[in-house]
Amino acid sequence: MISISFTLWVTWKLEGGAAAINEAGRMRMQTYQLALLVNEGDAAATTKLITKFDNSIITLKYGDPARPLFVPWNQLNKQLFLNISGQWSSIKDDLQTRKATSISVSRIDNFVANIDRFVGSIEVEVDYWTNMLHLFQFAMLAISLFATLVIMYVGYSVILDPVEKLRIGFDGVRSGKLNTRVQIEAKDEFGDLAIGFNSMTETISDLYSGLEAKVREKTFHLQERQNRLQALYDLSSFVSTEDNLERLAQGFSKRILSITDASAIAIRWTDQANKRYFLLSGANLPSSIAEEEQCLVAGDCYCGQSSGNAEIQVITFDPKIEADRHCVKAGYNALISVPILFQQDLLGEIDIFYTKEQSIDSDQRALLGTLAHHLAGAMEALRIKALEKEAAISEERSLLARELHDSIAQSLAFLKLQVGMLRDEIVEPATEKAKTILGELDEGLRESYSDVRELLLHFRTRTNTEDIEPAIKTTLQKFEHQSGIHTELSVEGQGLPLAPDVQIQVMHVIQEALSNIRKHSKASIVRVEVAQSPKWTFRVIDDGIGFSTELNTVDSTHVGMSIMQERANKIGAKLELSSEALAGTCISLTLPT
Template sequence: MRKTASLSTKLIRIGVGLLVVALASIGLTLWVTWQLEGGAAAVNEAGRMRMQTWRLSSAVQAELPAQDVAALVSEFDRGLSLLREGDATRPLFVPWDQDVRQRFTEVERLWSGQRTAWLDGHMSEGNSSQVAAEAFVNAIDRLVLAIELQLSGLTATLNLFQFVMMALAIIGAVVMLYTGYMYVIHPLDYLRQGLRRLESGDFSARVDVDTQDEFGQVAAGFNHMAQTLQSLYGGLEAKVVEKTRRIEAQRARLESLYEVSAFLAKANNIEELARGFSQRVREVMKADAVAVRWSDEANQRYLMLASDCFPSDMQDEERSLLAGACACGNLKPDARTRVIPIHAHDEAPMRHCARAGYENLVSVPVRLQQRLLGEMDLFFRSEVHLSTEETELLDALAAHLASALEGLRAAALEREAAVGEERALLARELHDSIAQSLAFLKIQVQLLRTAIDRAQPAKVQQTLDELDEGLRESISDVRELLVHFRTRTNSEHIEAALQETLQKFQHQTGIPTRLQVDGEGLPLPPDVQVQVLHVVQEALSNVRKHAQASHVSLDVTKGNGWTFVVRDNGRGFDTQVRHGETHVGTKIMRERAERIGASVVVDSHPGQGTSMTLSLPPYPVAMVNVGTVGLNLPESTALPS
């Protein structure tokens, strides 16, 4: 880049040059005009001298007084002096040159020769004044002609200056236009083109910089700006590409995690869950084989739950691994997901992996609430480097596997607990009804034997009647028990189950029933519904056995806390007096109510019927392991589990 003056310096130089030329032209023009004006005044003064010459001649010929002639001579002297010295105030001055000076000298010489004669009156003789005046006037004419010639030259010079000034104006305009184009418009056009390219997204646009003036600095700044934008755009584009790649990878990981989670939620058993999980993990991580191992309670042995693409011979050998015998199944309590190079181990099982062509093993511990449950092993036949995101994905998948397996185990335990609770309920029902009836029948049999031994026919007949009544009661209890345990609830509404219970009661007893449901409330959980139905069924059982009623109603009020009221129009009883079987039924209802945090109130008066009110808390929840609570069976009546 060549060094040049700045744009302001260039413009100042060109402006000063044009100004100097313009001032010089104006100055010369003014000087020529001044000369022309002064010469014109001199011509006028010389012409006045011709008139004064003829006046002087006329005064002499008219023989005017001497003082008048002297005044005219004196005025003539002032005119010559004015021509000789000039008058800057008028302005008046003679454009002197050699010819003008000779003519003026000739006029002065003639005047010097004639002046005395004019004053002495010698010109009055004959026509001497006429001849002298004519000679003097001719001299003045020659002076005027010389001055006019000089003025014509100045006029030509003025015209020349005017043409020169016009040419200078044209040249100045051209120079200014050229300067503006070269130093302003042309660089601006380059900058505008560069800006257009930059606006269109071409960040490689550059402007040639060949000067160091202001536009050169602007162009250099533009190039720097374009370079900065290009680097920023390139970096931003790379960041966008990298961010897009990371987002896509994250989306793929989330999709994989969602797919695996959805599969784990739908799996029905451990074998299906483990096998499907292994397949999906291998596809997600692009592994060559996957094995899922589960630890025993003591973490001494690892059992293979499932595998995918794992060699069959190695499956047989590693179906059960002792802890610490291999890199697989060698997890510490604080172990983390890690990559294990297979070729770096000399243990026999690792040599099996090496013979199978595996080069790296990824060990992922499976934990549930910081408790080590097992591990997931991924085998690769190539180099493996896990990123932080991939490690987090594997840990999340392992956590989902642990939760799913724990869910299956919890479901199995729940089913087992449900079976146990049903058995306990059956045992309680047998204990509270049939077992007591059988005990009563046993006593009646002993009384019958005694009556037969003593030959008491009346007592025998009475005992047989009581045995018959007891057997009928036992048969009814068995039927009622079967009805109880066949009852099914609806997960959303309990009204259908209550209606079905009342219909069965009416069918068995012939007693009309009515169901009334009022209010709005949240649905009851299924386990709470079961306990409510059992309480209602026990209340209906008491009505069947003791009330001698002709009508039974069930009023249900929904709300923040549900209430169930069973009313009959039977004979009633005194709640302050202990009634054997009735008291047992009330105890059973209260125990069932306590399991869901509810309360039972029995209100009855002799001859006025009975009402049983079951009041539920705002958020009833069945207690865990309630099947065996309060179950104290005697050894003689205990049932096998």
């Protein structure tokens, strides 16, 4: 339809151009007739011919679809037509106003020459479209030949070749070759026929082969299932006894690698919103994946399923289209993604990489789902255990906070009142020493009372089960309210969420650092910087008076440093201190990977 429409359109355009050439050629003849009539003085014939000439000008300008007639306009044609129209208007005005009783030969020749150029320009355009029509017809001929070849090839591939393969297969069976199989990959009737043929020959071959082959097959399947059950038992025993998440993931990865005969394994843990996936552990993972895919956004890659698509997926990579993927660069051709589900909640996923294309049957799906379920139960048990531990610590801290509030805090508040009353009761003249002692006593009580209130605030600070950032924000808000020192918090990168017990120790270190700043630094601003990758790093920076780290004095600041160092050692972290006199202080806490 497109080719016919294009041919008709070009033909119509060529007919219109040819008619325009005829009309413009007629104008040349009319020009000479007009000159002759004007010289003879035939006014009536001259007026009639002028009218015809005007009609020709109008016809060329606006075209006549009924003939058809229209000029193939381009920039040159428009300019030549404007020149012709202008010359004709000048000649017509001279004749109608009687300014000229004859037309000079040079004027006529010039006018006719412009008409000739106009006709020539139209002919060039018509030749162009004629060549385009020839080229299009040649292209259609080539396409027709190519389509014919394609049809012949498809006919051979789809019909003749399958029929010939089936004929050869039937001849083989007729000659007694019961192991004959027909390989037809088409998903059509011939493919179904080939499947039926192969099924028939397989059944016949089994009947002739006897029960021995069936016994071997059944024995193989039973052995395979026994191996799977043994692997499942060993894995279940391992996950039920392991009490560390990283060791659990590492041991699980190695066992899955052995069970599935895969090339590499990656276990990823997702956040509560299922927006990010963190690389928890792996086996045989290349450095490109281990380093570049520490954190993935759900949906950006095959690794990292969304919660709405939590099912086992078998993915085959296309190296031509997906050459930039880390897994393709590492030489993997297939991925099996197994979601880790616990009571319909998505905790993460197991990514199993293969160097060859893979397909799994229902038994393998069931095995992978069971293994993932065991891992999910173990991960959830560890999480609950960590939460119970954190809850127990929080309960103990709350109890201590209540005891402090009901005992020491009340006593300090009472002593503050008593010191105030004592100051009011001192009768002048009092000795300077007495006033100094009373002032020091008052200041000491206020400092002790502030310390107790700070402890109460710290005891009531709770960590978040998923993210430590809200707990740090709350601590900074309380610190700013208590000390009047401006605080800033910046969090960068994406990292694996911290366990609740680790969060508690980190919060204690930050709170101790803030306490030292309030007491000693005379700072005006405090910045807390958190970097989540490649390692969790916490830095508390102030712009206070600082101190010389070379001095080996034992004061409250150094006691606080000892406390922070003890807490860092509990979680295997590295604590660093840098400070200079009048240049502020920086305390850095770096967690292990």
